[in-house]
Every structure is written in C-alpha cells, then in structure tokens.
Amino acid sequence: MDNDNPIKAILVVMLTALVCSLLVTVTAVKWQPIQQAYQNLDRNRALVKISGLTHESAQLTDSEVIALYQKIEARVVNLATGETDANYNPNTFDGWQAENNPELNEEIPSEFDLAKLKRRSRLINVYLIFDPENGRLKRMILPIYGQGMWSKIFGFIALENDLNTVAGITFYQQSETAGIGDKILNPIWQNSWRGRKLFVKDETLVLGGDKSSSQSKLNGLHQIDAISGATVTVDAIKDMVEYWFGPHGYVNFLRVIRKEIKP
C-alpha cells in the first residue's frame, strides 16, 4: 500500500498502538508482583522505624528490616467488632489492598468519613510490640491513611502502652507538594507528635481541641503543630487521625485491647 494512502496511515498507527501496548502491558503485569513485594518491604521499613526497636533515623538494610519485623506481632482485626480475625495470616494479609475486594470492603457513612476515603476494608492490619521478658505491651502501631492534597497519604502512628500517648508517627507514601506539603516527612515535625495524647477520659478524641472548652488547659497536649503553607496537607493528617481514632475507626479495637492488656 502506498505511503500516501490515508488508510495506510490509520493502519500503521493502529498496529503501532497494538504492539506497543502489548509490550508495555506484558512487562507491567509480569513484574508487578516483585514491585509490590518491595513496596511491602518499604511499608515494613516505616513500621520498624517507629517501633522503638531501633533508632528512628537508622538506615536499615533490607534484611535488618525483615529481622526487626519478626519481633513485631501482627494481627488482622475486624474494625466493627475489634476482635482478631484468625482466618487471615496477618503477615501476608494486605488490609490496604483489601479495600478493592468487594467481599472485604464497606462504605464509610458520610458523616464519619473525615478522611474522605469513601470505602475502606472491614479488616485491617495492626501491630503490637510486647516486651519479651514480661509479656507486657510496650507499643502498638496502627495504620492511618486518608485523602491528602493530591492523593492518598499512608502512614503509621505508634502509641505507648497507655493506648493514648503518641510514641511516633511516620508516613511512607505521599504525593504532597514538594518542599511544602512533604514537610510532614520532616523528622522534627514528626517528633513534635511524641507525648501528645489522643484522648481525654479514654474515648473522647480531642485532637486539635476547641480553645473555648473547659479542657483548655489540656489542649496543648491534644494539639499538633501546623506547617505554614501546608494547610491542606496538615488538615488531612488531622482528619485522618480523627477518623481512625473516631467511632468508625479503631474505637472497638482499642476497647478490646484495653481489656486484653489489663493485668
């Protein structure tokens, strides 16, 4: 067929598109599991970072991350009941991906959906660190995620054994504005979360408390520092934490765990 023939132009373009998309698709599908495994390793790197098992700024090799991860007890928890679901292996179950599984996900009622997630999994991974000598709970690490300025922000928050004081916070996946929103990765800002308390009288979440309330003396403990210029991002973090520690988040699990660790 002559090159000037417009039908040939269409044929050439369609054939190119077909062959190229095939090439790219086969590549992506074939290598996706390996990339996913590395992403999981990176997630566990963030987990280990605030576990208290190592210095927070330590640069760990992949095998060190795996070794420290094995000292953490993972569980799959049903958010509605707060009980552990033994049907799933907590080290392989991916509570974050489960949100795409129609059998495992559920819609978040809009009055609770502070983190703008719309749907979330009914089951989630939680992580507990027990003292090997006396079996007491040392720290608990819970996933937190929500809609940020440009995409979802994923992180972990670590709580001391009173299940109220923050021991650490970290984010391992975010696409916030470079130089501004991504200051949530700044270790100084993340450190400012340490020692803050999420709840007053066990179940009332007072994060970012109202200045006019009678609890005003306690507010310093229940507030987090903002980052100037990063209002949307920091509001997203605040909303995320309020969602996950609110009535549609970990509240039932916390009740169950409190009973478990009481002597």
Added chain:
Amino acid sequence: MNRRIRDTILNPLINENPITLQVLGICSALAITNSLYSALIMSLALILVLAFSNVTISLIRHHLPDSVRIIVQITVIASGVIVVDEWIKTFLPETARTLSVFVGLIVTNCIVLGRAEAFAAHNKVGYSFLDGVGNGLGYSLVLVFVAIIRELLGTGSLLNVKIFPTTTEGGWFDPNALMLLPPSAFFIIGFLIWGIRSWKTEQVEPAEFKQLLISDEDFD
C-alpha cells in the same frame, strides 16, 4: 573493520558527540550527574532505549507515512522507555527512587528522537543499531566525565569509595557544595565544550552575524 561501521560507532564519541557538538540531552546531564552510580545507570538506560528505538524505527522506516511519522516514532520510544523504567523499578528499587522521573524523561530527550529522525529513518537496521549504541556511548562519556568531577569534588568519594578524606572526618578535603547542585554541571559541560572545540577546531560553528567595526567618524 569496515570503515563505515567504525565511523558510525566512533564518531558520536567526540567528533559528533550529541551533548558537546549537537548540544542535545542536556537536562538529564545536569540533574543526575551528582552521583557516578546514577550517571552509569542512566547511561545504560539511554543506550538501551536508543538501540531499541533506532532498530525498531529502521525496521519500519519504509512504511511510515509522513503524516504520522513523528507520532509513531514517539510511541515506539515511549514504550522502550517504559520497559526500561519498569525494569529499573523492579530490580534496582533503591536506584529507581534516586533516578525518580529522569528515566521516564528519556522520552523527551532530544537525542533519541533526533537520531530516529536523522539516522534511523533513512538507514539500514545494522547501521541504525550501531548509531544508537555510538550516540549512547557519546552521551555516557560526557555524563561519566561530569559525574566523576561532581561526585569527587562534591563529596570526596566515588561510588561510595572514599578517595579524599573530608574535613568532617578529620581529613584535609573541604567538599565543594556547588558541585552537588545542577548549575555546576552546566559549567563543567561548558568548559568541556570549550576544551573539545579548542582541540578540534572544525567543531566551532561559524559566527551567525558578521561583526562590523563602527567608528565615531561614521556618524559625522
């Protein structure tokens, strides 16, 4: 070796280097040359993409209608870049984080489309492959040269091997912080071009305008 084969590979190294003579593909040369390791991986990625794109476009060169020629070339280049980028993300995930968007930006690297249009669209597959590899090597030469200078003078080490002991470790070498920023690559490439054109004066471009000497007397 056949003279034409030798010229196709060797010319792009110095005589017709894509960066220093044709001044193409500067962006990635500035961005990732602060580390020799990144420069080497980036160079390898570009050689692979160039070879793949040149070969593919040469294979279909007789069947590319003018109206869609550029679009088809870009599609082929983009697919090659995606495959290379995915390979790096899969097997070298740490490097992928450092190189971030720059492997993907090979699609916009003028060298690739430039060679496709200038060479692969008019030459046989074998020579197109050699031209791709040759230009990739020319690009690599410049990148490695710049990266060695920047990493050595900016950190005192190369490929994580300490060469100059820095003052923070009790040594004598005070690292030059400018070397870690992109403008330093600009200066180094500029000096490199100056050096090469002083050695090979045939590369110096003729002036675009003739300079006229005007004296005050002309205005009386």
